[in-house]
Amino acid sequence: MPIKSLENIRSGIRLLNVRKAIIEQNEKTQATVYVPHASRNFFLKRINDYAGHDSKSGKPKHQQLINCIGDIRQSVLKSFWPLNERALIPGDEALWVEVWLRCEEKQDPPDSNLTASFKVLAGEQEIEVAEGELHFPERAVTLIKANRRQLEFLITASDDIAEFRLAKEVASFYIELTNRDQVAQVHGLLDRTTFDENSAVCVCILDHGVNNGHLLVISAGNVRDQNDWKNYPAANITNEIHDPGQSWNALTVGAYTEKVQIVDPFLRSYVPIAGHGELSPHSTTSVTWPVNKWPVKPEIVFEGGNVAKGPNDSIFLSEDLALVSTCHKPHKAQFAPFNATSAASAQAAWMAAQIQSMYPEAWPETIRALMVHTAEWTDALKRQFLPSAASCTKSDYARLLRICGYGVPGLERALHCARNSLTLIKQSTLQPYWKNDKGTIATKDMHVHDLPWPVEALSDLGETKVKMRVTLSYFIEPGPGEIGWNNRYRYPSHLLRFEVNGAGEDKPDFVARVNEKARDEDGHPGTSGPSDKWFLGPNARNVGSIHSDIWEGTAADLAASNLIAVFPAGGWWKDRQHLCKENSKCRYSLVVSIETPTEDVDIYTPVAVKVGIPVEIPV
Numbered sequence: 001m002p003i004k005s006l007e008n009i010r011s012g013i014r015l016l017n018v019r020k021a022i023i024e025q026n027e028k029t030q031a032t033v034y035v036p037h038a039s040r041n042f043f044l045k046r047i048n049d050y051a052g053h054d055s056k057s058g059k060p061k062h063q064q065l066i067n068c069i070g071d072i073r074q075s076v077l078k079s080f081w082p083l084n085e086r087a088l089i090p091g092d093e094a095l096w097v098e099v100w101l102r103c104e105e106k107q108d109p110p111d112s113n114l115t116a117s118f119k120v121l122a123g124e125q126e127i128e129v130a131e132g133e134l135h136f137p138e139r140a141v142t143l144i145k146a147n148r149r150q151l152e153f154l155i156t157a158s159d160d161i162a163e164f165r166l167a168k169e170v171a172s173f174y175i176e177l178t179n180r181d182q183v184a185q186v187h188g189l190l191d192r193t194t195f196d197e198n199s200a201v202c203v204c205i206l207d208h209g210v211n212n213g214h215l216l217v218i219s220a221g222n223v224r225d226q227n228d229w230k231n232y233p234a235a236n237i238t239n240e241i242h243d244p245g246q247s248w249n250a251l252t253v254g255a256y257t258e259k260v261q262i263v264d265p266f267l268r269s270y271v272p273i274a275g276h277g278e279l280s281p282h283s284t285t286s287v288t289w290p291v292n293k294w295p296v297k298p299e300i301v302f303e304g305g306n307v308a309k310g311p312n313d314s315i316f317l318s319e320d321l322a323l324v325s326t327c328h329k330p331h332k333a334q335f336a337p338f339n340a341t342s343a344a345s346a347q348a349a350w351m352a353a354q355i356q357s358m359y360p361e362a363w364p365e366t367i368r369a370l371m372v373h374t375a376e377w378t379d380a381l382k383r384q385f386l387p388s389a390a391s392c393t394k395s396d397y398a399r400l401l402r403i404c405g406y407g408v409p410g411l412e413r414a415l416h417c418a419r420n421s422l423t424l425i426k427q428s429t430l431q432p433y434w435k436n437d438k439g440t441i442a443t444k445d446m447h448v449h450d451l452p453w454p455v456e457a458l459s460d461l462g463e464t465k466v467k468m469r470v471t472l473s474y475f476i477e478p479g480p481g482e483i484g485w486n487n488r489y490r491y492p493s494h495l496l497r498f499e500v501n502g503a504g505e506d507k508p509d510f511v512a513r514v515n516e517k518a519r520d521e522d523g524h525p526g527t528s529g530p531s532d533k534w535f536l537g538p539n540a541r542n543v544g545s546i547h548s549d550i551w552e553g554t555a556a557d558l559a560a561s562n563l564i565a566v567f568p569a570g571g572w573w574k575d576r577q578h579l580c581k582e583n584s585k586c587r588y589s590l591v592v593s594i595e596t597p598t599e600d601v602d603i604y605t606p607v608a609v610k611v612g613i614p615v616e617i618p619v
Helices: 037-051 063-079 083-088 112-124 148-157 171-175 179-191 226-230 234-238 340-358 364-373 379-385 394-404 411-415 455-461 507-517 555-560 604-611
Strands: 014-023 026-034 095-102 134-136 139-146 161-166 217-219 251-256 300-303 323-326 335-338 421-430 433-435 441-443 447-450 465-473 496-500 546-554 563-568 586-595
Touching: 063 148, 083 161, 095 112, 112 139, 112 148, 139 148, 148 161, 171 323, 171 335, 217 340, 226 234, 251 340, 251 364, 300 340, 323 340, 335 340, 340 364, 340 411, 364 411, 364 421, 364 465, 364 546, 364 586, 379 394, 421 447, 421 563, 421 604, 447 507, 455 555, 465 496, 465 555, 496 546, 496 586, 507 563, 546 555, 563 586
Parallel strands: 217 251, 251 300
Antiparallel strands: 014 026, 095 139, 095 161, 134 139, 323 335, 421 586, 433 441, 447 563, 465 546, 465 586, 496 563
């Protein structure tokens, strides 16, 4: 097979390198090919077509190539699955699978002919297709029962498939099993689980105090009244976060939901109250809190389940719309339904443990920062609570924050960088205040970090829009007495802020600007930097003890904005001089990431080389 034929410039398929290698005492040719996500099917079809030509003897002309096509086909099949589900891809036994089909952009409602033609194709392969389908913007979802061989055929025969997901069993499936069958399910789970016996990380369920050195994950509290569920989501806006969810240093977890499937035959006339990806009916918010006084709560959301609504506004807590947890009476049952913000908090604690296990040296401030930093609003949440994208203001985004925090965190984004994205983490300690020669307590340390941006790669992108996200996380020492609320800086011991230099603003001018403004009570250095390009802006983000914001602008401007300052604002360490806390120090974690819209640009490798991180070279 001519190696060059693996390449197709118009489809973005590039031949990266060709090498000779000795494998099992035989010399073999290895080719590394870059295939864009959208061109996976094209690439696989090209190999299949080429390998399919028979020789004069009637046998495949390239038998060795055909032998490797199975590996290529499996690799391509994996690319259609979420990373956390690839170990569960069906084998010879057919399993129920969600098929997510692409719809034309701006096609509303989605084309019913799309799913109809796919069902015909599946039927020709004797693939069982479930009744019904779901429609989302640019996606239609249907259920099929297929094995690996059938799935491999579908991705070569249909260009409409966007992804596969394992069909999710509703909680009632497990809960309604006999205890004997539940025990069998538990043993099956244990057989598939790998335990790290050397890990020092664990999740503790607390109902009392805890010593220093932990990151507390707290549930936001729940909406429980059925009349409130009938008034969803307006009632969620007026139901406030429960005590102690307002804690500045804790990570408070709200809930969203993707639970929309009701299979209970007795609930056929019922529908889920919340749509797929929307706010869970259980979740409380902080919309009614004073904006400049209280922190953003919840900071993040995880799956919390849904509620069913039936005829005459009847409400039912269906197990189909809940999660599954363990039962506290194992002699009766192994599983029990689990929902609301308690279930969401359990998932958040698991994610925090995963980060701590991967990065043992990470501080609690860093783990909290990464969970907030990687959080994203679902499209459904944005449609639910934001006006049209063209008319969104900073105030609109600030209100969305008070409803669902920064969104749903992503574990993969927290643990790894993609080639077209880059995340930098800095753990440091500074002294916010000191007593000067005049005996006055003033601000002291300001840290200015040089960002090792890949200037050449960004400059080449020119006017292309890119995103930079900055998250600053630290813990305060609270002063919770009533006197603390007479002044916005009396409750926290100290406050920190961040600021980025504007394009063309050199380091001396930037330091002078921030140093001057940091002396103000507001601790905000004005608008000389690129403040107009932040999603939230300082007014919305500068509350509480974790601050996160997204900057969006041209790649050329970002290349010139390569400095970030961390500096103190007010706090009772400064104001209450009689307590002699002016020499106290504080820790902080700073997380900065940039992301380009195209996978073709490698911004990770230049920075990794610059800061001395080993880079794996594909061969």
